[in-house]
Amino acid sequence: MKKARMKRKQRRKLIWMVAGLAVLLYLGLAVYFHNHFFPKTTLNGRKAGGYTAQKVMDEITEEIHSYQLKIATRDKHTEKISGQDISLEPQWGDEITELVHAQNMFAWPVKIFQKQTLKNTTLVDYDKDKLQTQIDALDCMDADKQTAPENASVSSYDKTEGFTVVGCVMGTTIDAEKMYQAVQEAVEGLKENLSLEKAGVYEDPTVLDDDENLVKAVKKMNGYAKTKITFTVGDSKEVLDASVFGDWFRLNKKLKPVLDQECVKAYVSDLAKKYNTCYSAKTLKTSYGKTVTIPESHYGWKIDTEKEIAQITSEIKAGKTVERELNYSMTANSHGKNDYGDSYVEINLTAQHMFLYKDGKLVIDSDFVSGNVSKNNATPTGAYGVTYTEKNATLRGENYETPVTYWMPFAGNVGMHDAYWRSKFGGSIYKYAGSHGCINLPPEVAKVVFENVKKNYPVLVYELPGTESTDATDKGEAKKVVKLIDALGTITKDSKEAVQKARNAYDKLTANDKVYVTNYDKLKKAEEKLQKLQKNSKE
Template identity: 45%
Template sequence: MRKEKKKASSKSPLILGIALGAIIILYLLIGSTYRNVFFPGTIVNGINVSGLNCAQAQETVNAGASTYTLTLIEDDGENTETISGSDIGLHVENGDNLQLILSGQNMITWGLEAFREKEYSISVSYDEEKLRSVIDSLSCMDKSKWISPENAFVIYENDIGYQIVPEVPGNEISEDRLLEAVADAVCRMEDTLSFRAAGIYRAPEISAEDDALKEQLALVQSYSDMTVTYKFGDQTEVLDGDTLSRWISVSRSGRRTIDREAVTEYIKELAKKYNTAYSSKTLKTSYGETVTIKNGYYGWMLDKETEVDKLMEIIGRGESTDREPVYLMEAASHGDPDYGDTYVEINLTAQHLFFYKDGELVIESDFVSGNPSRGNATPDGAYSLTYKERNATLKGQNYRTPVSYWMPFNGNVGMHDSSWRSTFGGSIYKTNGSHGCINLPPAVAATIYENIEQGIPVLCYHLSGTEQPHATNLSGEEVPVSITPAEQEPATALPPLPDAQIPVPDGTASPDVQIPPQEGTISPDPQMPVPDGSVPQFN
């Protein structure tokens, strides 16, 4: 019994070895079959080619290529279109790539490979002309349906202030990028292609998350609460963020630009609304009647060019402020009337003037004005005292006439004492008038001189029905109009005016003087010689 057991025991390793050898041989025999066919679980271009040889696999992959469909996802999924492999001649050109896959299979490890899926992509070919034709026929290539991308930008909105408006992606297609992306998806035999993910749509250059745009927002937000308040007496004009937002822009580099044309137009509108120079004046005369004075330059006139520069500086600083504009000419009041209650009232018809200061009559007197029969009539109009000078000498051809009180108000026309006259008023001016000036009794001229200042209005007018049949002497007594050679006024000219210039709106001349439009300078009456120096120039 022991011998039999020993023999059985010695045979067990032999049997085990034979069985193991048989298994190995069988494993190797099975593995050798994969020299010509693909392992189980082999996927090529999405097609299962398990157990197929190269030729069979190529045929199978080509069959799959003809039924292949690429789905195009457009407009963020709202629309889709397809491209069929058969429409573009999709196929595997040769089996070289399949052979490489097959040659790379390890027969020893086939057992391990059999239980896992192996995916491969091999190059396929297509007809490029057919592909271009198919792409061109796609609905998404209708350019009339394209929406161009829009950059994010900073905007100012009422009650909100400055904020960033997000970009608009749009659906404008980059045709080169579309062809490239479709060709790549086809070669990979992918199932879908998202236009947005593949970057086929042209993208905005600036998004709402752009750092430079956020810096712009921070830069202009200071203007949201900014105001510039212009004061015109009791009236105000407020320039606020709503208007400023339309004038300010910021580049991507952060450079701020202020629209000078818009600022200029704003100042022009202020001037149009508040300028009173060269406009008609209504005066309730000392005679109780109201007259309209249409001529003359008196009134407010903004210095538009300077004010534009000042406003540009204020906006540049970004600081709120109250402001009185810069003027070329100023008046007494922003109310109506603009000449206030301190002025000289000159009735050229009655040859009588009144000087009011703070609404109270300082003095009144007869005078002698310019001689109309010699073309020297004193012009009516609203003016202002240009300056005043003591002991001036009025110069003309072959004479020099001294006066104690010289007060010009309209070019070379002014008020002054006339020591050579003994009577004033009435109709003297019609035959023995001045060269345009207002000739006054010396005492009256002195009183006016002592109380008047540069810029005070001088209002000259005609009022029918106020003619005086008599004149007055230096004592104020009424006397008949009688002219003797001794009372003739010297042929006086006027001393030079200072550098002050009287501006006119938009290059026009004062209506009461002859001014060549092309040069814009006063042309005095030929009988009023121009003194040494020049007369005022009009801008």
């Protein structure tokens, strides 16, 4: 019994000793883990198990001193900034110690078998000016080495491909402010790698290849490209298709295609230079055989620029095939060498004679009386078109108001009309007794002209030296007077009847006739001598 009690006592003592040792071990390790991280602990991804706060800080400090930031650029290059270059140092507080003390040290029997992941923001300090200098020194920050971003756009027109999307260029231009912020955040977070692409520091194009509005614009422009306009100009043709107008499109801010009106205007201007004949000199093979040049021209083809620009714009947007003539504000008879064709009125001011041609055939020709040269009312030369025709019109001017039956103006208030008050036409009447500028025609001639011309009928007015009138009537009447004067002989008192007859005959002559009386001075002297003889006889 006594031995049994001794064994039981020894066992109790052993149990207490083991329990005591266990308690001491438990308490000892609890105290240990009050200042040390549990074995399977990591801090910010670093091994911290079994480390004191100071050990962890020493490890991190060592890492910071060897810190290096690797910067990956868009063009697959890598650049580096080291912590030493920016005087990078840790700024420790009580954060790490507090993390250790925050552990439940009495739970160590369980915690030593569990993973513990801790995070803590390590505060660092660095020289901001040095960081800025390091960033500025990077190759990727060299403006000369950067590529500017380019928006996706529309290609030039290609006969095979039409219009297509031209891909954007991402470029390597960096926003300096964003770059500094991204690097600063990486350094402060002690990140070892920085992707500039992911950091969003690049200046990217605003229009990418798959932009919905850009794709729609390409589709619409390819619809426009179906347009083909064929202009018929006489025997010539001008074709306007996408090979010409393909470069006239621009995209507005909303990426909608806009037809550049200046390009359309330039195209129409080129057409005008090629086909306009108005205001250009005319050549005419006259009815006298000689060819004259008429520099002053108000007749011919003239493209209506504004109307043509509007129609071309509309037709391109319609995307259809069209064949038509150009729009004209002024027209002519022909697109041939001579735009007046073979139907025109030919007026020779020198000869005071006109010819009316229709379809190449002479309809009528006649003498006329043009503007009074002595009163500065000469009829203007030039190429014109009949402005309009009017029957039973009244012509009004500063000092006149004259009714006419046939009125055909062609140069402002100057025109052709009947002159029923005249008995003679042609010759040199216009030099002294001409019109206010109009072409005075015999009534029967004016009627024929009126019946054959219409609005815009060509009227070609010119002068041709050497074709001056040699009207036989003018000279014949004048010749009779010349003979009467020559027959006066020696003047006596009995010469009165002969002198008076010569005077009456001369006064009946027209201004044109009087030009051909070459001995008029002899008549005047004869009258003076007869007057003296009669005076002396009375005394």
